[in-house]
Amino acid sequence: MDQILFWNVRGAGGKTLKSDISDLVNMNKISILIICEPRVQSSPHLDDLFNLGFDKAEVVEANGFSGGIWVLWNSNVVHLEPFKSFPQAITMKVGNSGHQPWLLTAIYASTYSHIRNFLWDHLDFIHTIHNLLWLITGDFNEILSSSEKKGGSSLCRIAGFKRWVDRAAMIDMGFQGAAFTWTSNSVKERLDRCLCNDDWRLLFPEAKVHHLSRMSSDHCPLLTKLMPCCNMSRTNPPFRFHTMWMQHESYNDLVTDSWNSSSGDIISKSQMLASTLKKGYQDLRDREAAYWKQKSREKWVKDGDRNTKFLHLTTMIRRRRNKIDGLLNDTGLLCEDPMEMKAIAVNHFVNLFSAHEEIDSRFIIPLLFPILDQATISQLASLIKTEEIKANLFNIGGLKAPGSDGFPAQFFQKHWDLIGHDIVGLVLDAFRTGRIPSGLNHTLITLVPKCNSPQSMHLFRPISLCSTIYKVISKVIVARLRPLLSELISPNQVSYVPGRHISDNIMIAQEMLHKCKNSTGKKGFMIWKVDLSKAYDKLSWSFIEKVLHEIQLPDMMIKIIMSCVTSTSFQVVLNGDLSNSFSANRGIRQGDPLSPYLFVLCMEKLSHLICSAVEFKKWKPFRASQSGPLISHLFFVDDLMLFAEASESQARVLKGCMEEFCNLSGQSVSFDKSAVYCSPNTCRGEANLISKVFGSPITNDLGKYLGMPLIHSRITKFTYASLVDKVQNRLASWKSKHLSMAGRLTLVQAVTSSIPTYAMQTAKLPSTTCCQLDKLNRNFLWGDTAEKKKIHSLNWSNVCKPKSKGGLGLKRTADMNRAMLAKTSWRMVQRDDGLWCQMFEKKYLQRNSILDDHYTKHTGCSSTWNAVLYGAQLLRSSLCWRVGNGNLIKFWCDNWTGLGALSTFALSLDTINSEALVKDFWNNDDWNFQVLLNCLPTQIVDQISKISLSHSGDFSDKQIWQPTSNGSFSVRSAYNVAIDCDNDSDVAWKGMWCFNIPPKLKLFAWTVAHGRLLTNV
Structure with a gap:
């Protein structure tokens, strides 16, 4: 097995370094050694390195303290021959027996960006003169994303390197070990890495890179293990049904x-x-x-x-x-034997799923769940119908990862006529007996890394793979519970509650932070961001059952739910192999459709505890504005933010509530991973006392909440740099090489519909960020390569039109951002009853409407409110009132005729009363035409005469969204308004996409129809 060691030694003349290199070479059986930045000439030192088993070398000498690359190898193990040399790179041709030749390039990039540009040009040249497999390793002195740097200036050196990686379609090989390869005081960066092209990765699919421990240099050594492809021996692999079998005759x-x-x-x-x-x-x-x-x-x-x-x-x-x-085992020793690793995983989960301490049996939290009416209880207890079972089976994604039986939902959906009767019988029997059949609830646990190259079990997220038939039972229960949640769950918790959105809590958190950081005066405020440790895994089963009884669910429903929770058994899937089976006596599973709903109901008891403390004046929450709602806490599943006045006594109250809840529920707080933010007017001594009580560090930056950065200062292009990084990673240029344009189009649509749109709901992205995202989408779609920039045969604005208008249905980021924010504004107009809406209305609107032309924006508004107003501008342009009884519509200011504000048509400004309502111009059972004709032109009055009011007053006025036929808002129609495109379809364009032909042919026809087919290219 060939192993390559690269190390920026920062000086090769020291005795300690020679000892370190000797240890690394001998311990790892290195066949190729690469040293950079030696700071000395090679001649007096190569002999020492040759004594380590190397007999050949290729050198680029150092220029004083800068530059220098030494490549050494053992010719008895590997055959290398020089290919190209350059002051910042050495490229060698590797010709081992047993596989095809490939290129190895060793890099030591200059610390000066203008000199590094010559390196990118050199690598472009190398790329164009060969078609070999290619591995590049070295110190690039640049990073690829903002996440690869910690500390120091936010101005990242990423532009030139990132552009070259895109041009050459290189693949980052990742790493195992420390996240950063270079450290200087408080700044850490990943400057050293390994890249390869796609063909090299296909030849060495098992190759991996280790960041070894830092030694006598401020850079980590990089160990690349080539590990030729071999079939992994599995002693107990799970059965997996493959969809290709369905195509066999x-x-x-x-x-x-x-x-x-x-x-x-x-x-x-x-x-x-x-x-x-x-x-x-x-x-x-x-x-x-x-x-x-x-x-x-x-x-x-x-x-x-x-x-x-x-x-x-x-x-x-x-x-x-x-x-x-x-x-890593319990003693910190790294174990690589498959049997030992499976034992480590099983022991971890056996300990995690075991209740080591007796849970407090007292249920002293106030009973604040509302009482369910008899009709609701009867509905919950009613017999399960075949239609329910079938509908929930077909709602499961066909290719969702299967459980221990190995059969995905697609199998059962395809063969419903054959096996549907058996499925229905099993599900009905489970609900009749209140017991999950033996074996059905056996669960596979797959380990999803939380970070790069984790080696400790706590750095994996356990995802439970439940059997498809079990999921049907679970989803039937959820379908009956879910409609109750809006009644049972307080507005502070928005997860999994119908009609509530994750964006609600993001906006509240942003606004509360804005209040905090702008606070003055004697009273300070604090925000405690709480991290629950393994929240799902530690939830007490007895606590779940007590909560279900308090809600007064029917006994049959409680019995089947508790059977779902307690009848589980597990096996861990480790590298495709199954561990021994084990059981649990606490916790719920991530992957079970029922789990998040049970967790939310249990977390509501913490909300009850907090509300009781607030009611009895123990907990002192604060408001975002003087008349706004008091905010004490925000929950989204296990993401907790707690708000209170900043004092040591309040810190004790908050911590006491958390400890009491944890004693009852089995939960535990990771105090050291939690963080507390105090407003600037909180004295430092008080803040330190608060931190001591919580056991959580004081922070000036709360980081992200629900995936969105909490805004502490002015928004810049760096605020959402992680968003650009995510899209760039998903649209990596190596993918473009292997996809047709139809495939690239589909990938761009998938990426742009999932990653940026989440942020767009609550924030106005900087124009620089929008342009970066559009550029990524544009270049990927047209397939730009290292050799040349492809011709973009159609203007991007035309590409971003709907397909029915001759475009490809992609979305321009800035316009999509505006449409998404318009949706948030629409929810305000529709009088959303969430806390976020109450907060904004009290703080910024008072008695005004977000749509009023005369509304004046407050000074010092939060970035979130500015974003909502930005969306409201688009909303205002296409909203209209549907007249009911005329009690809500302002006659002169609102658009209720389809002509805009009637004040623009007034015969005299003296006649305008901005507070006058439409009903004021209605006389008994008809319009007061005498008054209308005195203040408006005849043609406008004729238009008004076609509108009638509700005589009975039963129908209230309603605002409607004009671009849709039903008057309901949609993001798609708002986007069309943003790009000034009507909703009418062009029959020819629409028909072209309906043909039953491969997507690549549809795109070819689209290109021809636009007259953009390239010739003589």
Whole structure:
């Protein structure tokens, strides 16, 4: 196995360094050694290195204290020959026996950006003169994203390096070990890395990079293990159904015969079918594209464009990223043996799912759940219908990861006519007995890394893979519970409650922080951002049951819910292999559809505890404005923010509430991972006392809340740099090489519809950020490469039109941002009853409307409110009143005729009373035409005469969104308004996309229709 060691030694003349290099070479069996920044000439020192087993060298000498690269190798192990040398790079051709030749480039980039630009030009040249597999390792003196730097100036050196990586379509190989490779005082950066092209990654799919411990240099050594491809031996792999089997000509007969010939319940029949399918697996391997489509987890891939190499490569990269090479045991020793790693994982979860301390049996939290009416209880207890079962089965994503049985929902959906009767029988029996059948609730735990190259179990997120049939039972329960949540859950908790949005709490948190950081006077305020440790995993089963009884759910419902929770057994999936089975006596599963709803109901008891403390004047919350609602807490599942006046006594009250809840529920707070922010007018001594009480550090920056940065200062392009990084990672240029334009279009649509739109709901993105995102989308769509920038055959504004208008349906970021903010403004106009709306109305609007032309923006508004006003500008342009009884519509100021404000048509300004209502111009059962004709032109009065008021007064006035036929707001129609595009479809364009042909042919037809087909290229 070839192993390459790269190290920026910061001086090769020291005795300590020679000892360090000797240890590294001997411990890791290095066949290629690369040293940079030696600060000395090579001749007196190479002999010492040759004594370590190397006999060949290629050198770029240092120029004083700058530059210098030494490449040494053992010619008996690996064959290298010089390819190209440059002051900042050495490129060698590697020609080992057993695989095809490839290039290795060692980099030591200049610390000066203008000199580094010559390096990118040199690498471009190397890229154009060969078509070999390519590995690059070295110190690039630049980072690729803002997340690769901690501390220091926010001005990141990323532009030149990032552009070159995009041009060359290189793949970052990732790493194991420390996140940063260079440290200087309080600044840390990932300056050293390994890159490769796609073909090199395909040849060495198991290759990995280790950031070794820092030694006598301020840079980490980089160890690259090539690890040739080999099939992993698995002692106990789980069965997995593959969708490609469905395409085999004998598949349907095989399934039907197996199912009909098997006896027992659906669990037994599924096991027999799995055994039958495994035996015939070798005969069903001729459907490569369908196989890789499922394994890639790229949900956006559409039938018609196979993109097989892309799917193969993405799967390989995902597998390498998710593979666990070693785990730390209890003594801190890294274990790489598969059996030892499985034992470590099992022990971790056995301890985690075991209640070590007796939970306080007293249930002393005030009973604040509202009493359910008898009709609701009867509905909860009513018999389960076949239609419910079928609907919930078909609501499960067809290719969602299956559980221990290995069958995804797509299998059961396809064969509903064959096995639907068995499914219905099992589900009905479970609800009748209140018991989950034995084996159905067996769960596989897959480990999702929380960070790069985790080696400790607490750095993995356990996701439970439940069986599809169990999910049907769970989703039937959820369908009955979910409508009750808006009544049961206080407005401070917005997760999983119908009609509430995650953006609600983001806006409240931003506004409360704005209040905090601008506070003056004697009274200070604090925000405690609380981190619950393993919240799902530690929830007490007895606590869950007590909460369900307090809600007064029917006994049958409580019984089946508790069976869902307590009948579980587990196995860990580690690198595709199953561990031993184990059970639990506490916790709920991430991956069970029921779990988040149970968790939210249990967290409501903490809300009850807080509300009681507020009511009895123990907890002193604060307001965002003088007349606004008091805010004591915000919950989104296990994300907690607590608000109170800043004092030591208040800190004790808050901590006391948390400790009392934890004693009852089994939860625990990670106090050291939590953080507290105090307003600037809080004296330092008081803040330190607060921090001591909480056991949480004081911070000047609360970081992110629910994935959004909390704004502490002026918004700049760096505020949302992580957003650009995420999109760039998803649209990596190596993907463009292996996708047709139809595939690239689909990927851009998937990325832009998921990543940026979340931020767009509550923030106006800087124009620089919008331009960066558009540029990423544009370049990826047209397939720019290292060799040349592709011709963008159509203007981006036209590409971003709807398909029915001749575009491709992509969205310009700034316009989409405006449309998303218009949706938030629309919710205010519709009198959303959430806390966020009450807060904004009391703080900024008082008795005004967000749509009033005469509304004057307050000075010192928060960035969130400015964003809402920005959306309101778009909303105002297309809103109209639908006249009911005329009690709400201002006659002169509001648009209720479709002509805009009537004040613009007034015959005399003296006649305008801005507070006059439409009903004031109605006389008994008709318009008061005498008054109307005195103040408006005849043609306007004729238009008004076509509108009638509700005589009975039963119908109130209603604001409607004119661009849609039903008057309801939609983001799609708002986007069309933003780009000044009407909603009418062009029949020719719309018809072209309806043809049943592969997407690539549709795009070809689209190009031809625009007259942009390239010739002589």
